Amino acid sequence: xMRNPLRWTGCWMPxxxxxxxxxxxxxxxxxxxxxxxAAPTEGFGDGPKLVIALIxxxxxxxxxxxxxxxxxxxxxxxxxxxxxxxxVLMVFFLVVFMLFVLWQFLKLMKFTLPISASAHGVELDxxxxxxxxxxxxxxxxxxxxxxxxxxxYRQKEGRKALFYADxxxxxxxxxxxxxxxxTVLVLYGTKVWREITQVQPAKxxxxxxxxxxxxxxxxxxxxxxxxxxxHDFRLISATNSMGIEETDSAGRDDLxxxxxxxxxxRPVLMKLRARDVIHSAYMPHFRVQMNVVPxxxxxxxxxxTVTTKQMQEITxxxxxxxxxxxxxxxxxxxxxxxxxxxxxxxxxYTSWLSKQRxxxxxxxxxxxLLSAR
Ligand SMILES: [Cu+2]
Numbered sequence: 496x497m498r499n500p501l502r503w504t505g506c507w508m509p510x511x512x513x514x515x516x517x518x519x520x521x522x523x524x525x526x527x528x529x530x531x532x533a534a535p536t537e538g539f540g541d542g543p544k545l546v547i548a549l550i551x552x553x554x555x556x557x558x559x560x561x562x563x564x565x566x567x568x569x570x571x572x573x574x575x576x577x578x579x580x581x582x583v584l585m586v587f588f589l590v591v592f593m594l595f596v597l598w599q600f601l602k603l604m605k606f607t608l609p610i611s612a613s614a615h616g617v618e619l620d621x622x623x624x625x626x627x628x629x630x631x632x633x634x635x636x637x638x639x640x641x642x643x644x645x646x647x648y649r650q651k652e653g654r655k656a657l658f659y660a661d662x663x664x665x666x667x668x669x670x671x672x673x674x675x676x677x678t679v680l681v682l683y684g685t686k687v688w689r690e691i692t693q694v695q696p697a698k699x700x701x702x703x704x705x706x707x708x709x710x711x712x713x714x715x716x717x718x719x720x721x722x723x724x725x726h727d728f729r730l731i732s733a734t735n736s737m738g739i740e741e742t743d744s745a746g747r748d749d750l751x752x753x754x755x756x757x758x759x760x761r762p763v764l765m766k767l768r769a770r771d772v773i774h775s776a777y778m779p780h781f782r783v784q785m786n787v788v789p790x791x792x793x794x795x796x797x798x799x800t801v802t803t804k805q806m807q808e809i810t811x812x813x814x815x816x817x818x819x820x821x822x823x824x825x826x827x828x829x830x831x832x833x834x835x836x837x838x839x840x841x842x843x844y845t846s847w848l849s850k851q852r853x854x855x856x857x858x859x860x861x862x863x864l865l866s867a868r
Contacts, residue, residue, distance in 0.1 A: 560574075564577075586643060611800075612780045612799055612817065614797065616797075618687055691796075699762070701761055701762070702766060703723075705755075705765060707776070707787040708736075708770040709771050709825060711831065713736060714752045714755050715739070715751060715854060716848065720744075720748065724746010726768070739855075751853070751854040755819060755834060757838050760800060762796065767792065817835070820832065820833045
């Protein structure tokens with residue numbers, strides 16, 4: 496009797512596949528090592544390596560079994576019902592994967608942001624968690640259905656597949672239900688976004704300006720008049736890096752600061768300008784982000800509600816500081832674009848302000864601001 500050469504090729508295929516997979520895993524090994532080195536504080540130890548090793552081992556055993564059972568079949572012995580094995584493995588995969596997702600959540604939760612440090616951020620967080628829980632529910636439901644159907648409706652001896660061309664009622668529901676859910680989410684998002692961006696700034700709002708350049712930030716506060724002076728990019732020079740109009744009386748008492756300091760519970764109007772390319776002012780703890788575009792001034796209006804000291808207590812991290820970062824990859828030293836942000840009490844703010852220096856290079860700190868206020 497002639498052996499079917501194709502069958503022999505088939506026997507070897509799982510082994511070739513497993514070799515390929517092992518090769519891929521060996522190639523990916525350093526990637527997982529780098530990922531661990533880059534992890535914020537704690538790595539995952541040997542966990543990922545162990546998981547990869549277990550998957551590889553399972554693959555090798557299965558491939559071996561498959562080869563062995565295929566060779567037995569040529570002798571007329573049927574060792575396994577592979578349809579059933581595959582279907583059961585599908586459900587096994589579902590359970591393991593869901594446990595992995597849960598483990599990831601528990602493990603990585605500590606890297607998520609603490610409570611919002613701004614008034615509008617609370618509503619933004621609420622919107623995100625509604626979206627998140629809906630997504631999680633749909634994810635679990637669809638995955639459980641997908642994998643359990645693979646088991647329930649696997650090929651069986653004597654069972655004929657049902658030919659099912661279409662079902663308009665079913666199509667109607669799977670189109671209309673997601674459409675309604677998405678419309679609700681989008682309208683909810685639009686409402687929150689309008690509430691954040693379409694508000695009239697309060698009269699007593701504190702104004703300050705952030706100027707982005709490759710690769711850093713400059714921050715300017717108004718002087719005693721509470722108004723920022725005008726600017727013109729053509730005035731940018733070695734001594735006037737932000738291009739402020741010296742002839743504008745509102746700008747002559749402006750202050751150049753090295754850290755952003757904000758009084759708690761006072762509305763802030765943050766004005767944004769860029770010198771060269773597009774940047775993005777990102778203050779994650781305040782849920783603040785706005786593009787900073789050359790030639791197109793933008794702004795963001797918000798109210799900080801938690802002081803740095805309070806946030807240190809909330810997080811239990813006494814080295815905690817708020818931070819401004821650039822959130823657009825704007826060039827080679829993009830990572831360098833960060834600035835410290837302090838949220839303090841009113842008194843601390845006034846005393847901090849009095850120690851800042853005038854933009855137009857007056858030698859003494861702006862002490863006279865205190866008396867003017
Ligand atoms: Cu940037």
